[in-house]
Amino acid sequence: MSRQKENILFDLDGTLTDPKEGITKCVEYALNKFDIHVDHIDQLIPYIGPPLHESFVELGGLSPENALLAVEYYRERFRAVGMFENSVIPGFPELLQYLQDEGYSLYVATSKPTVFAEQILKHFELDHYFKHIVGSNLDGTRSKKQEVIQFVLDENQISPEQAIMIGDREHDIIGAIGCGVESIGVLFGYGSEQELRSAGADHIAAGVEEIRNIISHIGNGDYSYGYTK
Template sequence: MREYKIILFDLDGTLSDPKMGITKSVQYALEKMNIVEPNIDKLECFIGPPLQVSFAEYYNFDEKNTQKAIELYRERFKEKGMYENELYKDIPQLLMSLKEQQYTLVVATSKPTVFSVQILKYFNIEQYFDLIVGSNLDGTRTSKTEIIQYILDRYNEHRLDDFIMIGDRKHDIIGANNTGIDSIGVTYGYGSYEELSSSNPSYIVNSVIELKNILIANIATKQHFE
């Protein structure tokens, strides 16, 4: 078991459950574009990946319509959506424990940085993080690989072995693999065990308590993929 020093957390589906805010904002954008989707459960696929990817993949939008949909999405998300969100149980206690153990904590999310900072402040957990890195509003730096690499470059005095990425979707694990760092897939978010395991994470856990066991107690309670 490696002794990590810098822990990267995804935001949506890892630190908090953003389902209502994201799906209702997607629903709002689609309605403005004359697409009616009454069942927000069908829009859970938008939680995690960059919006540019999801609108194109699930609704076959071209670049122009994708950009329009994102602008409409943000209309509602800025006003209401970012606050229709709740922390997962035991997350504040986990973050507090990690800081007490002198870990450096970083948020690594595809959500725009400006919204991510506001959400962390809303939950009163921003003080636990040394750095918050998301995408840019102009649509750049949206892939998890780019985001993680940006963080690695900021902490370039550290070895890759010092880092670990935690997330609930395959994009988090793929980004970690692409940049050469370890990863933990969490199944309590929006990615299935099958999705996560097929991406080859270092560990998979089912709860925040199991996550704490790996990071603090060094107890690998779930399958370790080598």
């Protein structure tokens, strides 16, 4: 049976994997270079998800120029150790296998640089599930989530009506809306339910199994399951 929405796009950080330890330690490392210190590393959780340069400006209070330096300091530690201070969200390998077996085409759309996303997914043996892994460029271009999603759609000749975007932060939802793509916000990442609803998520999933249920209902033409409007 053919489905209208047979292409599933996933965010990486906070959706497929929990990168808290690596990202917060790398942010701390970068901020320390500017003599900025935090009382507890959990204060840096808001850096998980949004484009890094944007976060160093908006959250760290750095100038755009210093934010560029901070990104380089961040990557210095991230390349060496940070990218693997990470873990797969429990249940996701099984979900990806199920969706692949059901004939869905799976993609990754992340603000993290593509080269790092590819290495992380390969490290956790998840890369083979995805037809295309797309992130930002190392020079800072294509860092907005809408740009990443649109690139996945364009490169794979997917119409917005044929896709679903799954993510844990408002940037995922706003990016999906900007591309005309239906969205599922997940609550096991780093965005609150209020954040996801306010951003306009079409569906909310409390856990991995609920993602499967929502996709199954959509595949059967039932768009009301998990609907937030």
